[in-house]
Amino acid sequence: MSSEYPFSDLPTIDDAVASPLRELLGDSFFELVSDFTNDFPEKFDAIKTATNENDIESIFKLAHTLKSSSGSFGFTKLFKQLEYLELQARKNEIVNLNEQIDGLEQEFNEVILTLNKK
Amino acid sequence: MLTNEQTRIFIVDDDHVTRHLVTKILSNSGYRIFEASNGAEAIELFDDISPHIILMDVMMPDVDGYEACRAIRKKANFLELPIIMLTGLDDVQSVRTSLDAGATDFISKPINWVLFEQRVQYALNARSMHEELQNQKSRLSQAQTLAKLGSWELSVDENTLFCSDELLSILGLDSDHKLSNLDDLVNYSHPSDKATVRAHILDAMIKGIGYQLEHRIICKDGREAYVVQHAYLIEDRAGNAVKLLGTVQDVTELRSTQATIHHQNYYDLLTDLPNRRLFTEKVVKNIVVADSNNIVVIYMLTLDNLRSLSESLGYKATETVLLAFSSRLKTLISDSVVISRFNDNTFAIMSSDFNDFSHVTHMTDAIMGLTKQSISIDTHDIFVSASIGISIYPIDNNTAEATILGAENAMLNASKQGGGRYLFYSEKSNKEAQERLEIENDIRKGIKRGEFIPYYQPQIDAKTGTITGFEALARWNHPSKGIIAPFYFIDIAEQTGLILDLSRSIIEQACHQTHEWAENGLGNFMLGVNLSIKQFINHDISSEIQNILHRTGLAADQLDIEITESIAATETTDIINSLLRLKEIGATISMDDFGTGYSSLSQLQSFPVDIIKIDRSFIKDIEGSGNGTMVKTIIAMSESLGMNIIAEGVENAAQLDMLIAHGCNNIQGYFYSKPLPAEEFSDFVASFYNNQKENQNII
Numbered sequence: 001m002s003s004e005y006p007f008s009d010l011p012t013i014d015d016a017v018a019s020p021l022r023e024l025l026g027d028s029f030f031e032l033v034s035d036f037t038n039d040f041p042e043k044f045d046a047i048k049t050a051t052n053e054n055d056i057e058s059i060f061k062l063a064h065t066l067k068s069s070s071g072s073f074g075f076t077k078l079f080k081q082l083e084y085l086e087l088q089a090r091k092n093e094i095v096n097l098n099e100q101i102d103g104l105e106q107e108f109n110e111v112i113l114t115l116n117k118k
Numbered sequence: 119m120l121t122n123e124q125t126r127i128f129i130v131d132d133d134h135v136t137r138h139l140v141t142k143i144l145s146n147s148g149y150r151i152f153e154a155s156n157g158a159e160a161i162e163l164f165d166d167i168s169p170h171i172i173l174m175d176v177m178m179p180d181v182d183g184y185e186a187c188r189a190i191r192k193k194a195n196f197l198e199l200p201i202i203m204l205t206g207l208d209d210v211q212s213v214r215t216s217l218d219a220g221a222t223d224f225i226s227k228p229i230n231w232v233l234f235e236q237r238v239q240y241a242l243n244a245r246s247m248h249e250e251l252q253n254q255k256s257r258l259s260q261a262q263t264l265a266k267l268g269s270w271e272l273s274v275d276e277n278t279l280f281c282s283d284e285l286l287s288i289l290g291l292d293s294d295h296k297l298s299n300l301d302d303l304v305n306y307s308h309p310s311d312k313a314t315v316r317a318h319i320l321d322a323m324i325k326g327i328g329y330q331l332e333h334r335i336i337c338k339d340g341r342e343a344y345v346v347q348h349a350y351l352i353e354d355r356a357g358n359a360v361k362l363l364g365t366v367q368d369v370t371e372l373r374s375t376q377a378t379i380h381h382q383n384y385y386d387l388l389t390d391l392p393n394r395r396l397f398t399e400k401v402v403k404n405i406v407v408a409d410s411n412n413i414v415v416i417y418m419l420t421l422d423n424l425r426s427l428s429e430s431l432g433y434k435a436t437e438t439v440l441l442a443f444s445s446r447l448k449t450l451i452s453d454s455v456v457i458s459r460f461n462d463n464t465f466a467i468m469s470s471d472f473n474d475f476s477h478v479t480h481m482t483d484a485i486m487g488l489t490k491q492s493i494s495i496d497t498h499d500i501f502v503s504a505s506i507g508i509s510i511y512p513i514d515n516n517t518a519e520a521t522i523l524g525a526e527n528a529m530l531n532a533s534k535q536g537g538g539r540y541l542f543y544s545e546k547s548n549k550e551a552q553e554r555l556e557i558e559n560d561i562r563k564g565i566k567r568g569e570f571i572p573y574y575q576p577q578i579d580a581k582t583g584t585i586t587g588f589e590a591l592a593r594w595n596h597p598s599k600g601i602i603a604p605f606y607f608i609d610i611a612e613q614t615g616l617i618l619d620l621s622r623s624i625i626e627q628a629c630h631q632t633h634e635w636a637e638n639g640l641g642n643f644m645l646g647v648n649l650s651i652k653q654f655i656n657h658d659i660s661s662e663i664q665n666i667l668h669r670t671g672l673a674a675d676q677l678d679i680e681i682t683e684s685i686a687a688t689e690t691t692d693i694i695n696s697l698l699r700l701k702e703i704g705a706t707i708s709m710d711d712f713g714t715g716y717s718s719l720s721q722l723q724s725f726p727v728d729i730i731k732i733d734r735s736f737i738k739d740i741e742g743s744g745n746g747t748m749v750k751t752i753i754a755m756s757e758s759l760g761m762n763i764i765a766e767g768v769e770n771a772a773q774l775d776m777l778i779a780h781g782c783n784n785i786q787g788y789f790y791s792k793p794l795p796a797e798e799f800s801d802f803v804a805s806f807y808n809n810q811k812e813n814q815n816i817i
Contacts, residue, residue, distance in 0.1 A: 021139075021231045028142050036135045064177050068206050069135035071228025079228060083206075 017074025060089035122148035128169035157181030191220035266368035290337035308334035386459035389444035397458030422537030505533035506540035573793035587644025590628035660699035674704030734767025
C-alpha cells in the first residue's frame with residue numbers, strides 16, 4: 001500500500017501503535033504526548049522560518065525529529081507527511097512546500113482534536 | 119547475570135520525546151537509564167556511565183550516531199557492549215553503515231513498542247552470556263596457569279591440533295607459536311618417550327582408550343621436564359571418534375620437591391649415605407626376597423676412639439673423621455652391598471644376594487682394612503679402629519629387626535672387648551661361622567688335591583644274576599678325618615657353588631673308571647651319576663658331560679644321569695632342553711628318590727625320564743604298615759609309562775622277593791653291596807659271580 005500526498009486515507013492516530021503504548025506507559029502516556037504536543041509548535045515554527053530562509057538542511061533535520069516522535073505515538077498521517085518532507089529535503093527537491101506546511105498544521109490540529117476526544 | 123536494577127542503559131537521541139518515551143518504558147521495568155542528546159555528549163559521558171547497552175539514534179546534529187558508535191567501539195568491544203542503532207532511515211545503506219560503524223543491531227523507527235523491551239533484553243542476555251563465558255574462560259585459564267596445566271585438542275579426521283597457551287608455555291613456546299598437527303606435539307617428547315607417547319595417542323584414537331602417562335619432554339630451550347598427560351576420546355552419536363582431548367601437566371617441580379623431601383627423609387645430611395630408616399627398609403625388603411640358600415649379613419660398625427677425639431680436637435674433627443671414613447666405606451658399595459649411617463657414630467652395612475659364606479670373611483677383612491690408613495685433620499694424622507658386630511639372617515636371627523639388633527649387640531661387645539675387632543652375634547654363630555668357613559676352605563682345598571672320589575654301589579639284575587651297573591657316590595677322602603660321607607659337605611658345596619667343581623671331578627673319575635673296567639673286560643657297566651640343580655642353571659651341563667665322555671672314552675650309552683625330583687619340580691625349558699641333549703648323545707635319565715617330592719604322573723610324562731629309582735623309604739615300607747603299597751603303585755605306574763625301574767636301599771631277602779614278585783628286578787642296596795671304592799669293585803665282581811656259580815652248582 002503506497003499512499004500519495006496528502007495521505008488523506010491514513011488514520012490520524014493508529015490504534016495498533018497507540019494502544020499498546022498507552023498500556024505500557026499507563027497515565028504517563030498523556031504526559032509524554034503533551035511533551036510532544038508542547039514541543040511541536042516550536043519546531044513547526046522553526047520549519048516555517050527555515051522555509052522562508054530556504055534553509056533546506058534545517059527543514060530536513062526538524063522534519064526528521066518530528067517524524068520519529070509522531071511515529072512513536074502512532075500519529076500515522078502526520079508521520080507520513082513529515083517523512084515525505086524529510087525525503088524531499090534530503091534530495092533537495094522540495095515541491096509544494098507551502099501546501100505541505102499547511103497540511104502539517106492542519107494535521108497537527110487534527111491530532112490535538114482527536115486526542116482531546118479520547 | 120545482571121538484574122534490571124543493576125543494568126545501565128544509555129539512550130542517545132536528540133529528540134527528547136523519543137528519549138523520554140524510551141526512558142519511561144525501560145525504567146518501568148527497573149532499568150537504570152542514562153540519557154544524552156547528541157553524539158558528542160554520548161562520547162563524553164560514556165566512561166562515567168560505563169553502560170551495559172547503548173541505544174543510539176542515527177540522525178543527530180554535529181556528531182551523528184555512526185561517528186559516536188565508531189568512537190565508543192574503540193573503548194568497548196563488540197561482544198562486551200551491544201550498541202543498538204535507532205534508525206528512521208529504513209534503507210539498506212543506513213543499516214550497512216550502522217553495522218560497519220560497529221553497531222550490534224538496529225531498531226527502525228517508528229519504534230514497535232511491543233517488541234522494544236524484548237529486543238533490548240535479548241541484546242543484554244547475549245552480552246551477559248558472553249561475559250559469563252569470558253569469566254569462565256579466564257577463571258579456567260588462571261586455574262590452568264596455576265596448575266601448570268596445558269590442554270590440547272586433536273580433531274581426528276583432519277589431524278588438526280589446537281593447543282592452549284599454557285601448553286605452549288609448558289613447552290617453552292610463545293603464545294603465537296602454532297602446533298598444527300599431532301607430530302608437532304609428539305616431537306616435543308623426550309626421544310626415548312616418543313614411541314610410547316605416540317602409541318598411547320594412537321591407541322586412544324583407535325580403541326577409544328583414554329590414558330594417563332608420565333613422560334619427559336624437551337622444551338624449546340632444551341630443558342628437560344616431566345609431564346603427566348591425560349587424554350580421552352570424544353565420539354559422536356554413532357560412536358565415531360571425533361576429537362581427542364588431552365591435558366598436559368608440568369610435574370617437574372612437584373617431582374623434584376618430592377625427590378628432595380624423599381632424600382631428606384632417607385639420607386644422612388653429612389655423609390649422604392642412606393639413614394637408619396632407609397637402611398631398615400632395605401634390609402626388610404632383602405629378607406623378604408632372600409631364598410633358602412641365601413643369607414643376609416648385617417655388619418654394624420662403630421669407630422672406637424671418636425669420643426676421645428671429640429674431647430681433644432672438637433666436634434668438627436669427629437665430623438671430618440666420619441666423613442673421611444664414610445667415603446672409604448662407599449668404595450665397598452655394590453649391587454648387593456648397602457651402607458648406611460645408622461646413627462651418629464654407627465655405620466651399618468648389609469650384604470646380600472650371595473651364598474658363599476667366605477664372603478663374610480672377605481667383607482670383614484675389607485672393612486677392617488679401611489682403618490689401616492690414617493685420616494688427616496689439620497696437622498694431625500688420626501688412626502681409627504673399628505668395632506664390628508655381625509649378625510646373619512637366618513642363622514642368627516629370623517627377622518630384619520632382630521638381625522639388625524643382633525649386629526648392634528655384637529658391635530657393643532666387640533667395643534667392650536677393646537675395639538679393633540669383629541664379633542658375630544652369638545658364640546654359637548661365631549663358632550658355626552668359623553666351622554663353616556673351615557669346611558668351605560677345606561672343600562676348596564680337597565677339590566684341588568683330588569680328595570673327592572667316587573664310590574660305586576653295584577646294581578644287580580636279580581632275575582639274571584648279573585651286575586648291570588652301579589651308582590657313583592661322592593666320598594671325601596679327608597687327609598686327617600678319613601672317609602667322609604656326603605651329608606657333611608654336600609650342603610655347603612651346594613650353597614657355595616663348589617658343587618660344580620666337585621661334581622665334575624666325581625663324574626670324570628667315574629667315567630674314566632667305568633671305561634677302564636670295560637677295556638679290561640670286567641664288564642660293560644651302566645654308570646649312574648648324580649647332578650645337582652646348580653649344574654643346570656646358567657651352566658651348559660650337556661656340553662660338559664660330552665667333553666668328559668670324550669676325554670675318558672666312555673660310551674654315552676653307559677651313562678645314566680640321575681636327577682632328583684626337586685629338579686623336575688623347578689622344571690624349566692632350559693633343564694628339559696639340557697636333558698634332551700644328553701639323551702640325544704645316548705645317555706639315559708633317571709629320576710632319583712622318586713615319590714618323595716611333589717612329582718605327579720603328568721609331570722613325569724612331560725619330563726624326558728627313562729628310569730625311575732624307587733626311594734629307599736618305600737622299600738623299608740615293604741615290611742611296614744603300608745605293605746609296600748607305594749612300591750607296587752610306582753612299579754605299575756612306571757610300567758604303564760614304559761619306564762625302567764631300579765629299587766634303591768634293598769637290605770634283605772624279603773624286600774628282594776617282594777620286588778621281584780611285582781616285576782622289579784633291578785636292585786641296588788646293602789643286600790648285595792655297600793658303595794665300594796674302585797679298588798674293591800673288581801673283587802666284588804669276582805666274588806659275586808663265584809657265589810652265583812656256587813649257588814647254581816648247589817641247585
